Amino acid sequence: MAAKIDLRRFPGFLGITLICLVVLYAPLIIVAVYSFNDSTSITNWGGATLNWYVDVFTGPESPKFQQAALNSLIIAVCAAGAATCIATAAAVAMTRAGRFRGKTLSFALINLPLMVPEVVTAVASLVFFSAIGFTNGLFTILIAHTVFCIPFAYLPISARMQSISDVYEQAAMDLYATPREAFTKVLLPLMMPGILSGSLLAFIISLDDFLITNFVKGAGVETLPTAIFGAVKQGIKPNIMAISTLMLGVSIVFVTLSWLVGRVGQNKQK
Amino acid sequence: MASPEIAVSIDQVVKRYGGFTALHGVSIDIREREFFTLLGPSGCGKTTLLRAIAGFEDVNEGRLLLKGVDITNLPPHKRPVNTVFQQYALFPHMTVFENVMFGLLRKNWIQSEAQRRVQDVLEMVQLSDFASRKPAQLSGGQQQRVALARALAPRPQVLLLDEPLSALDLKLRQAVRSELKALQRETGIAFIFVTHDQEEALTMSDRVCVMSNGRVQQIGSPKDVYEAPVNRFVADFVGETNLLEVTVNKIKDGLASVALPGGNAFECPAAAVVDPGVGHLSVRPERIKVTADGQGDLDAVVTGHTYLGTDIQLLVRLADDEVMSVRLQNSQTTEIPEQGAAVGLVLEAGAARLLAD
Ligand SMILES: Nc1ncnc2c1ncn2[C@@H]1O[C@H](COP(=O)(O)OP(=O)(O)O)[C@@H](O)[C@H]1O
Numbered sequence: 001m002a003a004k005i006d007l008r009r010f011p012g013f014l015g016i017t018l019i020c021l022v023v024l025y026a027p028l029i030i031v032a033v034y035s036f037n038d039s040t041s042i043t044n045w046g047g048a049t050l051n052w053y054v055d056v057f058t059g060p061e062s063p064k065f066q067q068a069a070l071n072s073l074i075i076a077v078c079a080a081g082a083a084t085c086i087a088t089a090a091a092v093a094m095t096r097a098g099r100f101r102g103k104t105l106s107f108a109l110i111n112l113p114l115m116v117p118e119v120v121t122a123v124a125s126l127v128f129f130s131a132i133g134f135t136n137g138l139f140t141i142l143i144a145h146t147v148f149c150i151p152f153a154y155l156p157i158s159a160r161m162q163s164i165s166d167v168y169e170q171a172a173m174d175l176y177a178t179p180r181e182a183f184t185k186v187l188l189p190l191m192m193p194g195i196l197s198g199s200l201l202a203f204i205i206s207l208d209d210f211l212i213t214n215f216v217k218g219a220g221v222e223t224l225p226t227a228i229f230g231a232v233k234q235g236i237k238p239n240i241m242a243i244s245t246l247m248l249g250v251s252i253v254f255v256t257l258s259w260l261v262g263r264v265g266q267n268k269q270k
Numbered sequence: 271m272a273s274p275e276i277a278v279s280i281d282q283v284v285k286r287y288g289g290f291t292a293l294h295g296v297s298i299d300i301r302e303r304e305f306f307t308l309l310g311p312s313g314c315g316k317t318t319l320l321r322a323i324a325g326f327e328d329v330n331e332g333r334l335l336l337k338g339v340d341i342t343n344l345p346p347h348k349r350p351v352n353t354v355f356q357q358y359a360l361f362p363h364m365t366v367f368e369n370v371m372f373g374l375l376r377k378n379w380i381q382s383e384a385q386r387r388v389q390d391v392l393e394m395v396q397l398s399d400f401a402s403r404k405p406a407q408l409s410g411g412q413q414q415r416v417a418l419a420r421a422l423a424p425r426p427q428v429l430l431l432d433e434p435l436s437a438l439d440l441k442l443r444q445a446v447r448s449e450l451k452a453l454q455r456e457t458g459i460a461f462i463f464v465t466h467d468q469e470e471a472l473t474m475s476d477r478v479c480v481m482s483n484g485r486v487q488q489i490g491s492p493k494d495v496y497e498a499p500v501n502r503f504v505a506d507f508v509g510e511t512n513l514l515e516v517t518v519n520k521i522k523d524g525l526a527s528v529a530l531p532g533g534n535a536f537e538c539p540a541a542a543v544v545d546p547g548v549g550h551l552s553v554r555p556e557r558i559k560v561t562a563d564g565q566g567d568l569d570a571v572v573t574g575h576t577y578l579g580t581d582i583q584l585l586v587r588l589a590d591d592e593v594m595s596v597r598l599q600n601s602q603t604t605e606i607p608e609q610g611a612a613v614g615l616v617l618e619a620g621a622a623r624l625l626a627d
């Protein structure tokens with residue numbers, strides 16, 4: 001097609017692309033590289049070593065980080081699970097209930113957390129929990145995480161749901177399945193790739209969250225991001241870089257999985 | 271109570287979508303063991319009627335009886351009818367075997383009996399070797415047979431089929447027609463078959479219901495609707511026809527005396543409800559004989575012809591400029607008149623019929 005715009009011919013395209021890539025990825029690469037640096041300095045290269053990784057698991061600070069990692073894991077699993085259930089129900093309702101009053105409003109409400117500045121949500125959560133007299137701790141973090149994970153779980157699930165024709169549920173009911181059986185035996189399995197993808201995404205979003213967590217966590221309760229932040233305030237040591245690199249690895253794995261699962265499902269269903 | 275000979279009784283069913291009425295008081299009785307076809311152009315309400323029988327559409331007025339039992343308000347899963355969907359709707363995450371088994375398990379069949387039944391129906395549609403495949407690994411024709419097996423397995427009282435052949439290519443479609451018909455005889459279940467293809471309807475059905483704009487136009491055997499259409503719509507939709515405007519002089523005992531274009535008097539059967547005045551004559555193109563100019567009921571000039579394989583279609587123009595189509599069988603002795611030749615057209619017995627508008 002002649003009318004197609006070839007971006008690559010735009011003046012400065014290459015330069016801008018390179019700048020973007022450097023700004024985005026150079027810090028990550030530096031952190032990853034220096035996590036293998038055999039020196040306590042974070043600017044001078046002193047040869048390669050795995051000591052900092054050993055330090056993460058056995059060093060003097062390791063119990064603190066392990067507890068934080070465990071908290072992060074518990075919260076991420078529970079929040080992702082709860083958010084996925086709610087998002088699944090919402091996606092089914094939004095695509096199967098036909099047109100109902102307030103449908104646009106519901107859609108906006110589900111996705112609002114994506115638009116609201118995170119710090120506002122954080123402050124609001126804090127005010128809310130203290131207003132209803134909740135003691136800040138693991139539980140408040142869990143609730144806050146569940147809420148902001150819902151839209152992230154919702155997006156892949158509802159995308160999946162939109163591609164599932166309602167004729168499958170009708171076929172199920174035609175074959176004597178009750179509405180409930182049509183849901184559990186037909187619709188749910190067909191939605192599963194979307195649900196998995198959504199839950200992985202919610203998991204990683206919860207695992208990575210710092211801002212909201214920092215507001216609603218109780219004294220002495222740390223997740224991995226808040227623990228790292230706390231440690232950094234006392235000066236950046238290479239073991240922080242090792243932890244960060246590990247988290248980066250976990251994130252990449254989960255995001256990739258989420259994407260793959262969503263894609264496999266799409267190929268299977270025609 | 272409806273008579274026990276009736277499998278499905280559709281009684282004055284009205285279906286509205288907002289301000290639009292998709293079914294205007296449709297009444298049809300479908301008999302036991304018959305191959306019944308709903309025929310009509312796209313959008314005439316065939317699918318809506320089928321979905322109302324299956325329970326996917328609530329009707330606004332009227333009743334639906336299944337073997338005399340009122341099912342109007344039953345949810346789909348409580349109606350002992352099964353559907354072959356237009357796009358088959360096979361469960362993509364289940365094997366062929368599991369798909370066919372699905373309905374039996376929902377009806378709480380005993381495992382061993384259900385398994386035997388699945389094997390039987392798969393054999394019936396010649397798919398025993400494909401039991402462990404997923405639907406995506408099958409051809410269109412095979413998927414269609416799985417859909418059929420799945421719907422037949424729970425022994426429904428009536429089978430509903432919504433244009434099940436439309437996704438198949440022409441060759442396969444013709445083969446499946448006779449298979450489907452044989453299957454219907456074998457199972458003895460009433461089939462309600464939806465199609466917009468008049469040839470499909472004529473070749474397969476015991477009875478055909480011609481629909482248009484949410485109304486029943488005519489119900490009858492394929493021969494009835496083809497040879498004795500009740501109105502212009504049916505004559506035009508079922509098969510090919512020429513509609514001539516004629517002056518109706520007299521109608522008596524279902525026989526009409528009309529004046530053909532060109533002035534010749536002609537007698538032919540009339541559909542029940544025609545008034546004298548100007549009427550329409552349906553003339554089937556294959557029932558017209560070409561003869562010498564001045565010898566036939568109509569005089570015409572040949573304007574061209576089209577080669578159709580088994581037939582040759584001749585286009586002629588009448589004195590009043592109406593264009594008619596004539597079908598000549600393509601045999602070695604067929605003489606095709608030259609373009610521009612003046613010919614006479616003889617309307618054979620049964621070729622013409624006076625219709626209501
Ligand atoms: N859910 C619906 N909402 C509004 N109109 C509908 C709906 N379903 C069908 N219709 C209308 O009803 C008419 C009959 O449709 P349908 O039964 O699908 O026709 P057919 O199967 O004969 O092609 C069409 O004009 C269609 O637009």
Ligand SMILES: [Mg+2]
Binds near residue numbers: 316318
């Ligand atoms: Mg249809």
